[in-house]
Amino acid sequence: MPRFQARVLVRLRPSVLDPAGEAARGAAERLGVEGLSKLRIGKAVEMEIEASDEAEARRRLELLSDRLLANPVIEDWSLELEQS
Amino acid sequence: MSIGVIVFPGSNCDRDVQWATEGCLGMSTRRVWHEETDLSGFDAIVLPGGFSYGDYLRCGAIARFAPALQSLIDFAAEGGRVLGICNGFQVLTELGLLPGALTRNRDLHFICEDAPLKVVSQRTAWMQGYNNGALTLPIAHGEGRYQCSDDTLKQLQDDDAIALSYGNNPNGSVSDIAGITNASGSVLGLMPHPERACDPATGGTDGRRMLEALLG
Numbered sequence: 001m002p003r004f005q006a007r008v009l010v011r012l013r014p015s016v017l018d019p020a021g022e023a024a025r026g027a028a029e030r031l032g033v034e035g036l037s038k039l040r041i042g043k044a045v046e047m048e049i050e051a052s053d054e055a056e057a058r059r060r061l062e063l064l065s066d067r068l069l070a071n072p073v074i075e076d077w078s079l080e081l082e083q084s
Numbered sequence: 085m086s087i088g089v090i091v092f093p094g095s096n097c098d099r100d101v102q103w104a105t106e107g108c109l110g111m112s113t114r115r116v117w118h119e120e121t122d123l124s125g126f127d128a129i130v131l132p133g134g135f136s137y138g139d140y141l142r143c144g145a146i147a148r149f150a151p152a153l154q155s156l157i158d159f160a161a162e163g164g165r166v167l168g169i170c171n172g173f174q175v176l177t178e179l180g181l182l183p184g185a186l187t188r189n190r191d192l193h194f195i196c197e198d199a200p201l202k203v204v205s206q207r208t209a210w211m212q213g214y215n216n217g218a219l220t221l222p223i224a225h226g227e228g229r230y231q232c233s234d235d236t237l238k239q240l241q242d243d244d245a246i247a248l249s250y251g252n253n254p255n256g257s258v259s260d261i262a263g264i265t266n267a268s269g270s271v272l273g274l275m276p277h278p279e280r281a282c283d284p285a286t287g288g289t290d291g292r293r294m295l296e297a298l299l300g
Binding site for chain 1: 141142149175176177178183184185187188190191192228231232233256
């Protein structure tokens, strides 16, 4: 059975305020890092999955991302997938 | 007539709810472990506050898959009364029984204080007892900022489904929202804790009428 490496990036939707990101941006300024106009914090979920082919792996991971890893009300997600 | 309080790993207000509903208000109440699936003996279900499954991933995201909650979907579809308090409100949005989502408070603080609240709609049994339109309930949450799309907000307004709003909006919620119901009014989710305002010995009784509506 082929194995795949997958990474799902979950981001807050652009319209949703990210107070943790804003706090980190404030700390970046205090560190002396200048010019940082945007800092938003998301999640990276790394997975390995066995599936008959890439399309099947993608189908399962898309279901997982949409139903569990991200909440579509407030978050977007993207999937990176490659055979290991 | 009896009330079921669903207990998840990490729930911490389940006993407080039982003290309020049974100890203070004399309504038969049983705590239900989240792996149970038979809710047929109950007239109302409460999802209590706390940190179900450690709030891993997102608040309420994992609790949503608990066996008891698959039964709760049917319970709610048949018109059974469901009350989600704090973490319970977060679970109800993840489960899809209520729209929107609860996100990190605007100022990042965990807020623990008495919140002045306004009754926005007296349409449902939950709110009918609050004739002067104002009440005070404790809040205690880090992720209580209600978020929804403009379309969802309009739907809530059209359905007269915004039950409670904050007088001072401590967490940055859309439209000051503190609690909402579904369109029929059988399901209420709110961030404030009515069960902590039932015993005069521990500060206020403004939560009583809301909890009495579980079996009212």
